[in-house]
Amino acid sequence: MNGIKEEAPVQVIVVGAGPVGLWLAAELALAGVSTLVLERDEQRSPHSKALGLHPRTLEVLAMRGLARRFVAEGVPLPNWHFGMLERRLDFTGLGTPYPFMLAYPQVRTEELLERRARDLGVSILRGHSVTGLTQDDSSVTVEVAGADGTSTRTAQFVVGCDGAGSTVRKAAGIDFPGTDSTAYGFIGEVVLDDPPGTVVSTHNAAGALIALPLGGGRHRVTGFDPANQNAGDELTLEELRAITSRVTGTDYGMRDPSWLTRFGNATRHAATYRKDRVLLAGDAAHMHWPAGGVGLNVGVQDAMNLGWKLAAEVQGRATAGLLDSYHDERHPVGEALAEHTLAQGALITAITPDGQALRSLLNNLLASHPNLERALAEKLAALDITYTPSDPAAHPLVGTRAPATEPDSIIFSALQGGRPVLLDLSGGNRLGRAADSASAMGIETHPSPLAETGGPDWSGVGAAIIRPDGHVWRAVDGSPANLESAVMRSLDSLEATFAPRTG
Ligand SMILES: Cc1cc2nc3c(=O)[nH]c(=O)nc-3n(C[C@H](O)[C@H](O)[C@H](O)COP(=O)(O)OP(=O)(O)OC[C@H]3O[C@@H](n4cnc5c(N)ncnc54)[C@H](O)[C@@H]3O)c2cc1C
Known part of the structure; x- marks a missing residue:
């Protein structure tokens, strides 16, 4: 075929070795499905976008015997923020064995998930970029560009876990409606010679800023700077110093940046999570402002929902509709994700007097209505997710989370x-x-x-x-x-x- 090598088929190809692709591949392999992961980058990025694992993700990891390892290495935080409101959401009373947000860097999460996938027999090829795909009634063929030239690979199903710019999504012709960025945040990872004694979370008319320790003397400084919304400008240490001083009154003696970047609030959601033999999971299916630290978590939970269903389909065991129930169950979760991250973005960027009044009102409501606080905490924790059964006569518990109170439940x-x-x-x-x-x-x-x-x-x-x-x-x-x-x-x-x- 035009000098393009054709490699041996596998049952499922997962495109992208981010956290979502790695977890999905491990789930498929656990069920006995031959799985190949194709990853564009030769090396994993050294920068952790996500810094935390929420309770339902820890429950997911516990269901496969991995939570103990993560919890032993991470730092449990008893509360978390919604839209940087001053009133923090208390996680300690949540009905889970993991009533906290676990501070844990994405790079380390990916390392552990990759090890699990490989241990279960998944092949992971780095430096292999998927450039296109075609599908017919029985298979999908992806075109792959790598150091050795181009090749094709065929599988019964392909899952795009290739991030927000997903080539798989585009090649499959799946629409990605939503809105472009209208606001930009910043991230700097720096040494602070005069560090604050605690996590800083400050919001005022000058902007919004969080500073939290990463260990090893480094801090992440992230937030929103209304004075510079030019996405094209590279973030500099001087700019980070200036915004930090404007919002908090000090720059904490920052120096030696290891990462300076910006991110936007573009919010888009795939019209469908399945087009015949092509499926999407994680950021490939939903992109949003990274508020509340939930994107990685929702993506891993997508993969947990999809893995066993796709395995049953590939192995000829699935009842009609089982694989389609992946879209039916997870698309509403993606809708809710877009909604609450947009809402959080609105709160974070609310620096005008009317915006500050809205924040103040919500702070007071949260303080006086524990049920409201708990509902928001459960939303970030993903403990509020129930999958509505297709059978209206089903038992009321069908689709709810099986309850557990102890790590060894x-x-x-x-x-x-x-x-x-x-x-x-x-x-x-x-x-x-x-x-x-x-x-x-x-x-x-x-x-x-x-x-x-x-x-x-x-x-x-x-x-x-x-x-x-x-x-x-x-x-x-x-x-x-x-x-x-x-x-x-x-x-x-x-x-x-x-x-x-x-x-
Ligand atoms: C600034 C920032 C802070 C964040 N903080 C948090 C947080 O605290 N908590 C949280 O839960 N989430 C957070 N997120 C979101 C989180 O990082 C993402 O949701 C998560 O990385 C999504 O995982 P993924 O596997 O779907 O996609 P990605 O992590 O984007 O991985 C996709 C993979 O696919 C590969 N790839 C892309 N195209 C191709 C191709 N054509 N062929 C082969 N491979 C390809 C890429 O190289 C990459 O390895 C944050 C995001 C940002 C930007």
């Missing part, structure tokens, strides 16, 4: 293989033949006490089937007398999807 240990689990909530081994049927489908049964998280009401539930991504798939009310047959019916409804793989 049964739900986390039971999901480590990436298979669904059957929770026996009946008070001990009362599921009889249903447990045998589950076992024949590769679904283990775990007796489990009810976890009280302050979330949905689980009283009266005798058994529940939990999806590999930790959401409730089926829930069965009932006493031990009728539980066995009711659980058997639930398992029957899943059989096509989770029959054990043959061959």
Whole structure:
């Protein structure tokens, strides 16, 4: 084919070895799918855009046995900000074993996720840039440019995890409607000779500024400078000093920048997360102002939702509509992400008297309405996400997060293989033949006490089937007398999807 090499096919090609592509690849490999990651850059960027992991991402990591490692290395922060409002959101009362924002650099997250993907058998080719793709009824072929020239690779499915400028999205013809940047923030990573004793978060008529320690004597200084909104100007140390002094009254003795950059508030959202055999996840599907530190988190959660469904599809086990449910469940999450990051951007850039009045009003409301504060905290933490079932008669718990209160909760240990689990909530081994049927489908049964998280009401539930991504798939009310047959019916409804793989 015109001197272009044609490489051996794999089942899924993931484009992009950012956090989202790496997590997706690991999930696919865990399910036994042959997966190739193609990454444009020879080396990972040394700069961490994201600096934090939110509670639901830590729960996701816990479901695969990784959270302990991250938590041991990171710094738990008990509260976090929304739009840089002075009233911080308290995470400590959230119904999760991880009631904090874990300060953890993106570079390190990617290192650990890459190691996991490789350990599970994923091939990752760096220096391989995808330049285009074509698809037909049974496969997708990507064109790849690398140091050795150009080649093509074919797979049953391709997932674009190639960031906001996604080549995959464009080549698949998926629209990306939204708005261009109207405001720009700045980031500097510097040494502070006279560092503040604590995290600085200041907002006033001169602008907005956060300064937080990165370790090793360095600080990240980030914020919004109304005096310079020229995206094309390179950020300089002098400019960073000037804005820091204007907002806080001191420049903290800053020197030796290791990273100076700007970012905008362009907000766009893919019209669809699936076009036939091409799917999108992470920043390729949604771009936004990085307010609240959520982009990486939402992307990893996209991948967690997609991995097991795509594996079932590739292995010929998926029931009709399972793969499409990825768009149905995650697109609304992307909509909510665009909405709250735009709202946070509006608050961060609100330096005029009317903007300051809006901030003051919200600060006071948050202080006097704990439920409002909790709702915003759950939004950033992604603990508020419930996937609406397509069946209106489904049990009210279907689509909710399976509750866990401890890092060693049964739900986390039971999901480590990436298979669904059957929770026996009946008070001990009362599921009889249903447990045998589950076992024949590769679904283990775990007796489990009810976890009280302050979330949905689980009283009266005798058994529940939990999806590999930790959401409730089926829930069965009932006493031990009728539980066995009711659980058997639930398992029957899943059989096509989770029959054990043959061959
Ligand atoms: C200033 C800033 C601060 C942020 N802070 C936070 C935060 O605190 N918390 C948070 O959760 N999020 C934060 N984010 C967002 C977060 O960094 C992103 O959401 C996250 O990196 C998205 O991961 P991804 O894997 O989808 O995409 P990316 O990280 O963009 O990775 C995409 C990968 O695809 C590769 N690629 C691109 N094109 C091709 C191609 N054609 N072929 C092959 N490979 C290709 C790229 O080289 C890259 O490695 C921040 C973002 C910015 C800009």
